[in-house]
Amino acid sequence: MAQLAARNGRTRTVTTLEEVASRAGVSRATVSRVVNGSPKVSPDVRRDVEAAIAALGYVPNRAARSLVTRRSGSIGVVISEPAGRLFSDPFFPRLLRGISTALSARDLQLVLLMPASPADTERTADYLAAGHVDGALLASLHGDDPLPDRMVRAGIPFVVGGRPLRDMGTSLVDVDNRGGARSAVAHLIARGCRRVATIAGPADMGAGVDRLNGYRDALGDANRAVEDRLIETADFTHEGGAAAMGRLLKTSPDVDGVFAASDLMAAGALAVLDAAGRRVPDDVALVGYDDSPIASTVRPQLTSVRQPIEEMGHEMARLLVAAVEGDDPIQRRVILATELIRRASSGGRRQP
Amino acid sequence: MAQLAARNGRTRTVTTLEEVASRAGVSRATVSRVVNGSPKVSPDVRRDVEAAIAALGYVPNRAARSLVTRRSGSIGVVISEPAGRLFSDPFFPRLLRGISTALSARDLQLVLLMPASPADTERTADYLAAGHVDGALLASLHGDDPLPDRMVRAGIPFVVGGRPLRDMGTSLVDVDNRGGARSAVAHLIARGCRRVATIAGPADMGAGVDRLNGYRDALGDANRAVEDRLIETADFTHEGGAAAMGRLLKTSPDVDGVFAASDLMAAGALAVLDAAGRRVPDDVALVGYDDSPIASTVRPQLTSVRQPIEEMGHEMARLLVAAVEGDDPIQRRVILATELIRRASSGGRRQP
DNA sequence: ATTGAGCGTGAGAGCGCTCTCACAATCCGT
DNA sequence: ACGGATTGTGAGAGCGCTCTCACGCTCAAT
Numbered sequence: 121m122a123q124l125a126a127r128n129g130r131t132r133t134v135t136t137l138e139e140v141a142s143r144a145g146v147s148r149a150t151v152s153r154v155v156n157g158s159p160k161v162s163p164d165v166r167r168d169v170e171a172a173i174a175a176l177g178y179v180p181n182r183a184a185r186s187l188v189t190r191r192s193g194s195i196g197v198v199i200s201e202p203a204g205r206l207f208s209d210p211f212f213p214r215l216l217r218g219i220s221t222a223l224s225a226r227d228l229q230l231v232l233l234m235p236a237s238p239a240d241t242e243r244t245a246d247y248l249a250a251g252h253v254d255g256a257l258l259a260s261l262h263g264d265d266p267l268p269d270r271m272v273r274a275g276i277p278f279v280v281g282g283r284p285l286r287d288m289g290t291s292l293v294d295v296d297n298r299g300g301a302r303s304a305v306a307h308l309i310a311r312g313c314r315r316v317a318t319i320a321g322p323a324d325m326g327a328g329v330d331r332l333n334g335y336r337d338a339l340g341d342a343n344r345a346v347e348d349r350l351i352e353t354a355d356f357t358h359e360g361g362a363a364a365m366g367r368l369l370k371t372s373p374d375v376d377g378v379f380a381a382s383d384l385m386a387a388g389a390l391a392v393l394d395a396a397g398r399r400v401p402d403d404v405a406l407v408g409y410d411d412s413p414i415a416s417t418v419r420p421q422l423t424s425v426r427q428p429i430e431e432m433g434h435e436m437a438r439l440l441v442a443a444v445e446g447d448d449p450i451q452r453r454v455i456l457a458t459e460l461i462r463r464a465s466s467g468g469r470r471q472p
Numbered sequence: 473m474a475q476l477a478a479r480n481g482r483t484r485t486v487t488t489l490e491e492v493a494s495r496a497g498v499s500r501a502t503v504s505r506v507v508n509g510s511p512k513v514s515p516d517v518r519r520d521v522e523a524a525i526a527a528l529g530y531v532p533n534r535a536a537r538s539l540v541t542r543r544s545g546s547i548g549v550v551i552s553e554p555a556g557r558l559f560s561d562p563f564f565p566r567l568l569r570g571i572s573t574a575l576s577a578r579d580l581q582l583v584l585l586m587p588a589s590p591a592d593t594e595r596t597a598d599y600l601a602a603g604h605v606d607g608a609l610l611a612s613l614h615g616d617d618p619l620p621d622r623m624v625r626a627g628i629p630f631v632v633g634g635r636p637l638r639d640m641g642t643s644l645v646d647v648d649n650r651g652g653a654r655s656a657v658a659h660l661i662a663r664g665c666r667r668v669a670t671i672a673g674p675a676d677m678g679a680g681v682d683r684l685n686g687y688r689d690a691l692g693d694a695n696r697a698v699e700d701r702l703i704e705t706a707d708f709t710h711e712g713g714a715a716a717m718g719r720l721l722k723t724s725p726d727v728d729g730v731f732a733a734s735d736l737m738a739a740g741a742l743a744v745l746d747a748a749g750r751r752v753p754d755d756v757a758l759v760g761y762d763d764s765p766i767a768s769t770v771r772p773q774l775t776s777v778r779q780p781i782e783e784m785g786h787e788m789a790r791l792l793v794a795a796v797e798g799d800d801p802i803q804r805r806v807i808l809a810t811e812l813i814r815r816a817s818s819g820g821r822r823q824p
Numbered sequence: 825a826t827t828g829a830g831c832g833t834g835a836g837a838g839c840g841c842t843c844t845c846a847c848a849a850t851c852c853g854t
Numbered sequence: 855a856c857g858g859a860t861t862g863t864g865a866g867a868g869c870g871c872t873c874t875c876a877c878g879c880t881c882a883a884t
Contacts, residue, residue, distance in 0.1 A: 539870080
């Protein structure tokens with residue numbers, strides 16, 4: 121066995137195919153076949169080889185394998201989020217968990233990339249384009265992100281999570297933001313709200329735009345006009361939501377229902393309503409989005425739209441693996457359904 | 473240039489050292505020296521080679537390099553957290569961000585591993601022990617995690633983040649949980665609280681134990697006795713904190729100060745105090761821990777202990793890189809300072 | 825002039841694996 | 855019993871890189 125002198129004086133032993141082969145009395149090629157599950161190995165030989173592998177604790181060397189197969193066995197996951205949502209919302213841990221379980225089932229490594237600056241993004245793009253990974257998952261792209269273009273040019277398969285504003289027709293997994301928002305607003309209308317306002321997300325993010333459209337859809341469904349004065353835009357944060365609610369109370373004191381495009385904004389709105397002496401849900405019914413932990417932390421607890429985030433990660437990984445392994449060049453788009461979670465802030469369950 | 477037929481019909485070109493060498497009119501070895509920054513290359517040759525590299529867009533093949541250097545160029549980061557804290561606290565995104573920036577500056581890949589079950593943990597251990605990474609970072613180990621043992625046996629360098637309960641004397645980075653808790657409780661005492669209770673974290677986690685000890689320290693500093701009835705244990709969650717506060721109000725209605733070992737528990741306690749008609753901070757002053765987003769979301773905002781989490785990630789990476797690259801077998805332990813953030817829940821800034 | 829050190833460069837081996845191809849052994853149908 | 859298909863196995867090339875070693879050159883010291 122090769123003695124690999126570790127840098128700290130300890131010694132690590134490494135077993136090679138060759139050694140397994142000689143112990144089992146077969147050739148390297150045969151051991152390779154056993155390791156890779158080829159069917160063309162007789163049962164007795166297979167048994168002997170497996171015994172030798174177990175006895176020696178053999179583990180294939182990934183680098184050597186990659187060198188010849190031209191596959192790295194790893195997938196890049198890019199999270200290019202400038203701290204804001206990254207640090208206030210458990211979205212990314214959940215997404216990563218979903219991706220991780222799907223990839224490890226395929227014995228693929230998850231290489232995490234978190235560019236923190238435009239220069240970083242450039243380096244990330246270089247890294248991915250250099251072919252160091254077999255494919256990439258791009259989460260929460262912002263408007264002008266150069267990554268998709270670079271990937272296309274480099275010919276690296278990738279899947280985008282969350283619809284980017286500038287949709288390029290690439291493979292995509294998203295949650296049904298529009299449908300979720302629509303059901304949230306429909307719920308407020310069904311509950312009896314006459315003036316339903318919305319605190320929309322940023323207009324430069326797919327989720328922001330889609331949820332606003334869902335709001336419009338629901339009003340249309342109920343044959344109501346969309347009034348500009350009832351639409352305020354914020355940045356998904358607590359402070360932004362509070363400010364937007366303040367503006368709303370000033371311009372439209374008659375609102376009796378608010379759909380906030382994130383729980384954080386809903387919480388901010390809640391604080392402002394509270395301070396203004398408006399009771400929730402009696403005077404103003406409130407619905408958030410994301411069903412984040414904060415939704416069940418504030419009082420009253422927030423009715424909110426739950427998204428299948430882990431499933432989204434799963435699905436992204438599944439699509440990418442299909443693109444990498446299969447000869448399937450088809451662009452696929454998956455939209456996952458959301459679920460409205462009814463809590464006290466909108467008067468709980470729908471009143472008949 | 474080698475034509476690499478991508479599986480989707482597109483074609484990718486790959487440049488090798490050999491091609492760069494022939495274009496620059498030198499040998500492979502010389503190009504290798506330029507790429508790796510060896511000083512033994514004459515300026516003119518270096519210039520020619522660099523020009524050829526740029527012209528061909530050459531990028532070294534990591535697999536081939538790994539095969540001979542016996543370094544993978546990647547670091548495993550293990551987050552073995554069973555969903556609870558993972559999804560409610562931005563701890564991990566921040567830690568990952570810190571680790572990521574430190575590693576990418578060294579051109580090391582971050583391979584993320586998120587075992588979701590004991591079987592998964594076993595596979596993760598196998599993976600790491602097989603030497604597929606140059607080292608590992610283990611975040612938030614739980615009591616009986618088999619990882620450290622396996623790593624030691626396999627001779628893979630690693631650094632632990634957050635003191636595990638069963639401390640094995642390995643390299644470690646932690647925040648000063650004990651000191652942070654101590655300063656939080658000292659703050660309550662200085663503010664004039666006479667009966668300071670604590671809602672402690674789980675006794676099977678280092679952070680839980682350390683923060684409880686910090687509570688004891690502060691009482692001792694003030695020459696006060698530690699009363700068991702003033703110590704309730706919970707699981708770091710909102711619900712747990714609420715339940716603990718409920719018990720506390722029943723057994724010790726005279727409490728006028730509470731130190732909760734997490735913001736989530738503090739928020740739960742706040743809701744219960746509210747419901748019980750106790751005003752915060754006037755009747756009961758409250759301090760949390762983590763300075764998570766929720767601390768500034770609830771009303772009144774929570775005084776809390778802020779931890780330098782990104783720095784923790786940085787430091788972990790730094791230590792590991794030193795262990796991997798240097799011939800430094802020394803076990804190092806770094807404890808990072810915390811900071812008390814004063815807000816309304818404890819009456820704001822210290823009253824003179 | 826002669827030696828030796830020093831420096832830049834090239835030749836070539838080899839890292840551990842996969843995969844093609846050739847070959848030997850077995851099987852079938854006639 | 856015989857040719858041809860089928861099956862399991864081994865030999866060997868080669869993936870792209872690093873690294874050791876030898877070689878030729880220059881230059882200072884003798």
